[in-house]
Every structure is written in C-alpha cells, then in structure tokens.
Amino acid sequence: MVWCMRVCGWVLRKKEIGRVVIVEVVSSRSKPSVLVLKEEREPDLYAVSKTLDVGTALCFEGEIAAEQKSKRGIEYTVSKIEVYSKPVSPLPVEVSGKVPSLLDTRIKYRWLLLRNPVEKAIFNIRESVFHAAREYLRRNGFHEVQTPKIVAAGAEGGATLFKVEYFEYQAYLSQSPQLYKQILMNAYPRVYEITPYFRAEKFNTPRHLNESWGIDVEQGFINGVEDVLETLENLVSYIVNYVVDNNKEDLETLGVNLEKVNPPFKRLRFTEVVDLLKNEGIEVSEKEDLPDHAERKLGEIMKSKGHRLYFITGFPWNATGFYYMREEDGMYTRKFDLDFEGLEIASGGQREHRYDKLVEAIILKGLNPDDFQFYLESFKYGIPPHGGFGLGVERLLMKMLNLENVREAILFVRDRTRLLP
Numbered sequence: 001m002v003w004c005m006r007v008c009g010w011v012l013r014k015k016e017i018g019r020v021v022i023v024e025v026v027s028s029r030s031k032p033s034v035l036v037l038k039e040e041r042e043p044d045l046y047a048v049s050k051t052l053d054v055g056t057a058l059c060f061e062g063e064i065a066a067e068q069k070s071k072r073g074i075e076y077t078v079s080k081i082e083v084y085s086k087p088v089s090p091l092p093v094e095v096s097g098k099v100p101s102l103l104d105t106r107i108k109y110r111w112l113l114l115r116n117p118v119e120k121a122i123f124n125i126r127e128s129v130f131h132a133a134r135e136y137l138r139r140n141g142f143h144e145v146q147t148p149k150i151v152a153a154g155a156e157g158g159a160t161l162f163k164v165e166y167f168e169y170q171a172y173l174s175q176s177p178q179l180y181k182q183i184l185m186n187a188y189p190r191v192y193e194i195t196p197y198f199r200a201e202k203f204n205t206p207r208h209l210n211e212s213w214g215i216d217v218e219q220g221f222i223n224g225v226e227d228v229l230e231t232l233e234n235l236v237s238y239i240v241n242y243v244v245d246n247n248k249e250d251l252e253t254l255g256v257n258l259e260k261v262n263p264p265f266k267r268l269r270f271t272e273v274v275d276l277l278k279n280e281g282i283e284v285s286e287k288e289d290l291p292d293h294a295e296r297k298l299g300e301i302m303k304s305k306g307h308r309l310y311f312i313t314g315f316p317w318n319a320t321g322f323y324y325m326r327e328e329d330g331m332y333t334r335k336f337d338l339d340f341e342g343l344e345i346a347s348g349g350q351r352e353h354r355y356d357k358l359v360e361a362i363i364l365k366g367l368n369p370d371d372f373q374f375y376l377e378s379f380k381y382g383i384p385p386h387g388g389f390g391l392g393v394e395r396l397l398m399k400m401l402n403l404e405n406v407r408e409a410i411l412f413v414r415d416r417t418r419l420l421p
C-alpha cells in the first residue's frame with residue numbers, strides 16, 4: 001500500500017534536467033524531500049515547479065517514489081503543490097549545504113540556515129538531548145522545577161555576574177540554580193531543572209558562552225558522592241544512547257559515527273591526575289583547578305587507555321565553590337568533574353549540609369553570610385545529605401557531534417560580541 005503524504009517546507013534547491021524538474025524541499029527532518037516532476041507525467045505541476053524559486057514556502061502532497069535515485073533525500077511523486085510564500089529577494093546565504101558557511105555567517109543567519117540539512121541535524125539532536133534527559137530523570141523519580149533567573153546573590157563567584165537593575169535593588173542574572181535546587185532538598189528527595197546559565201565570561205573561547213544551557217540535578221538522602229556519580233553517568237549514557245537510536249538520519253547527515261557509551265565511567269582522583277600529568281611533563285598545582293591545556297592532555301592520555309568519558313574526583317578546596325563538602329583534611333573536597341575527551345562537560349559533588357560548617361565555608365571563601373541568609377536558613381530544618389551536578393548541554397553536544405566550537409550547538413549565540421539576533 002502506498003501512502004499519500006502532505007509535507008510543508010521550503011525549496012532548498014531546484015534542478016532542471018531536460019523535461020524533468022527536481023525540487024528539494026526541506027521540512028523538519030535533516031534529509032530533504034526530493035520532488036520529481038515530469039512534463040509528460042504531470043504537466044500542470046511541472047509548469048508550477050519551473051516557477052519555484054529557492055526559498056519558496058510550500059506544501060505538497062505525494063507518495064514516496066517506488067524508485068529512489070537521489071542520494072540527498074527521499075524521492076516523491078507529487079499530486080499537489082500549494083505555494084504559501086515567495087521570497088521577495090534572493091537568500092543572503094547558501095542554504096543547500098553545497099558550500100559550507102563561515103561560523104560567523106552561520107551564527108548571524110542561523111534562523112535561515114536551519115533549512116540547511118547540517119544545521120537542522122544539529123538542532124534535531126539538541127532537541128533529543130533535552131527529551132532524553134527529561135525522560136531519564138522523570139523515570140528515576142526526579143521532579144522538574146523552575147527557579148528564579150533574577151537573583152540577589154551569585155553561586156559561582158562574583159567575577160561572572162551580570163548586573164540587573166531590579167527596582168531599588170541590585171540584582172543579577174542567575175549563573176546557576178545551585179542555591180535554589182539545594183533549598184528544595186527540604187521538600188523533594190530529587191529535583192532537576194533545565195535552565196539557562198548567565199555568565200559574564202569576559203574572554204572569547206571555543207567552549208564558553210555567556211548564555212548557555214544546563215541540565216541541573218540535585219539528589220537527597222545520599223550515602224556519599226558515589227550516588228551522584230552514578231546518576232550522572234547513567235544520565236549521560238541514556239542521552240547518548242537515545243541519540244544513537246533515535247537520530248540515525250541526523251547523525252548520517254552530519255557524518256558522525258557516534259558510539260554508544262555504558263556506565264561505569266572511569267573515576268580518577270584529582271591527585272592521580274596530577275601524577276599522570278607529571279609523567280607527561282605537565283606540572284599542575286595540587287591546590288588549583290586544572291588549566292585548559294592540562295585538561296586536554298588528560299583527554300589524550302585517557303583516550304589512549306580506552307576512556308572517552310571519565311570523572312575527576314576530590315578537587316582541592318582552593319579550586320571549588322563554598323557549597324561543596326570538604327574532607328576532614330580540609331585540603332580536598334567532594335567536588336567532581338565529568339570530562340569527555342579532554343573537555344569538562346559537567347561538574348558536581350556532595351554538598352555541605354551541616355549548618356555550622358556551611359557558615360564557616362562561606363566565611364573562609366571571603367563571602368558574607370548575611371548575603372546568603374535565605375539559603376542558610378534552609379539548612380536548619382532537617383535538610384538531608386545531598387549532592388548534584390550541572391551538565392552543560394552545548395558542551396555535551398560539542399563532544400557528541402565533534403563540533404569545534406560551542407557556538408555551533410546553540411540557536412542564538414550570546415557571547416562577548418553578540419547580542420543580536
């Protein structure tokens with residue numbers, strides 16, 4: 001049985017070969033529909049198709065052709081074409097995918113270049129990442145919450161706060177839902193939020209945005225940081241494997257051979273990382289966060305041992321936020337990172353849930369406990385031991401799809417120089 005379908009989209013390319021017109025129409029899939037119109041077979045539609053410019057918005061009705069010759073898409077024989085809108089000027093960018101555009105052009109015209117199969121494939125996969133994350137977390141008893149994005153205090157250090165005028169108060173854009181997801185540990189055993197992070201990173205790098213998206217999780221009643229590591233490795237595996245199973249066409253369009261991943265991921269102590277790097281001639285301080293070049297080198301070392309994804313656990317206190325639980329030695333904490341081939345894609349840890357210790361940590365970090373009263377109060381009424389993480393969506397996509405720049409993984413880029421579109 002042959003099904004007649006109605007598909008709406010835009011003309012991506014048009015080719016005339018003798019008395020045949022071939023029109024590629026892009027819709028929501030990364031592969032275009034290929035309309036084959038023969039003068040002999042459908043003279044009226046053939047005449048219409050000759051007038052179609054690249055960019056025309058149309059709907060067509062047709063059947064998947066018995067014989068499929070096109071390598072670019074799915075061929076249809078057409079019974080109806082309805083034109084909805086014609087471009088009033090030629091398109092400013094080449095959308096067919098024949099000629100790759102520069103990153104700058106891709107960012108400026110993403111809304112139009114999304115008609116290009118490669119752009120469409122990236123964002124179809126981005127959609128799957130969010131869908132899979134929700135599916136996994138919901139199935140595992142996490143409640144979805146929304147917390148404010150206009151806040152009175154930052155959680156990730158003052159240097160990257162964007163100031164906002166809030167009537168007569170000084171406010172900021174939220175860098176992370178950290179403090180709020182912890183507060184909610186008073187009433188939910190498990191929460192997550194899919195959220196933007198606003199960070200005034202002043203430098204331009206291929207892995208930083210000023211507005212990025214995170215999958216932020218917090219889990220209570222834990223017996224230690226290992227419970228949180230397990231949630232994160234299961235979540236990341238679920239997301240990657242979901243994309244492998246559900247975005248075959250998009251991965252093919254991108255030419256990406258994404259392999260499934262399975263937990264457990266390798267765990268490395270921070271001190272082990274320092275030794276591993278020392279053996280490779282890279283000196284890193286035992287008291288600070290890993291610099292970028294050290295992170296990349298570690299990625300190479302781990303890849304040669306067959307580990308694409310690995311945790312670094314037990315970060316030094318000097319390199320962490322105030323809210324991570326410190327070990328008894330005072331030097332190290334229960335903070336971890338998850339790295340994917342040399343790039344940090346997530347951070348998390350067990351939190352300090354003991355009131356007195358938390359006040360002490362805030363003071364030790366040079367912050368004023370008065371600024372955190374709303375947060376501190378929530379540690380007085382039976383908050384359970386808890387931990388969680390923030391997983392950077394654009395960074396995860398970058399690694400899954402071998403993208404060179406994090407800007408390729410977000411529709412509208414906010415970076416040091418871009419506030420439009």
Ligand code: AMO
Nearest residue numbers: 176178208209212345346347348388389390392395
């Ligand atoms: P962190 O600051 O490491 O941790 O952020 C978590 C993850 O978010 C991503 N990310 C970014 N991606 C692109 N551009 C940026 N400017 C940017 N900043 C962060 C990264 C990073 O690993 N509150 C903790 C999480 C927690 O402990 O639960 C936090 O925000 O992938």
